[in-house]
Amino acid sequence: MFCIQNKMRKTKSVYKPIVPAVEQASQVLLCLGDGGKFEKKLTQICAEVGIHKSKAYTILNTLSKYGFVQKDTYLKTYSLGPGLIMLSRYLLDNLKYMKVVSPLLESLARETNATAFFGALSGESVYVVDKHEGNQNIGFTLQIGHRFHFTLGSHGKCIVAFMPLERRKILLERKKLYFYGDPAAVDLERLQCELNDCRHKGYSVDTGEVTPGVNNVSAPVFGPTEKIIGCIVLIGTFSGPAIEEYGRKTAYTGREISYRLGANLKNIYGNGNQK
Structure with missing residues (x-):
């Protein structure tokens, strides 16, 4: 017993x-x-x-x-x-990077009177997780949670520009790339020039090729491991000299957020394009 x-x-x-x-x-x-x-x-x-x-x-x-x-x-x-983002939607407001991103994003939108959003990179999609709108009369319908393909337009260029070289080579062999909207419009020689330019300036540009009449500039955001985690995108009807001016402002915002998140900007950009 x-x-x-x-x-x-x-x-x-x-x-x-x-x-x-x-x-x-x-x-x-x-x-x-x-x-x-x-x-x-x-x-x-x-x-x-x-x-x-x-x-x-x-x-x-x-x-x-x-x-x-x-x-x-x-x-x-x-x-x-990306399912984890949807599952964690109630947590997003309390995440450290959101506390860093939101005020800088708001400041960028206010300075430029354009719409600024932060897109989080997940797999092959970019998800809008925060946005601020300036005072332009023309508004853009952009919902939190909206998803874009990660090669689309200016944000696609800035993401791919800062990819590891081997991965970038493999990616650019694909038939369907959306840097200029229609995959048939991709000119790899032109694209390579734009990617190099983005690495040098810290931002990329789309002048109405994805959406006629709407211009945008994008800059990458890096996390503590110096891997790209998303991008800052500024959208508006600005044109001419304003594109370059707003591009610099967007690049600065991306670097400032990356710096506050713990990224080593010297390792990413070298000595020529830091805070």
């Missing part, structure tokens, strides 16, 4: 109210968000989490279905997905 009771006590003591599959899925998400490489291959995830390939593949596919994980079919890597 004593032995039976003892066994029962042991069984009770090792019981954990945890679902193994959910625990493993949580470990996979934590692995993808551990602050190291943003994108990881299946073998790396398996090694870090300690699970078999088949199990990891099934978990990643399930998480991808709900947008919590995104797969890069070209590089065969996995990263955190």
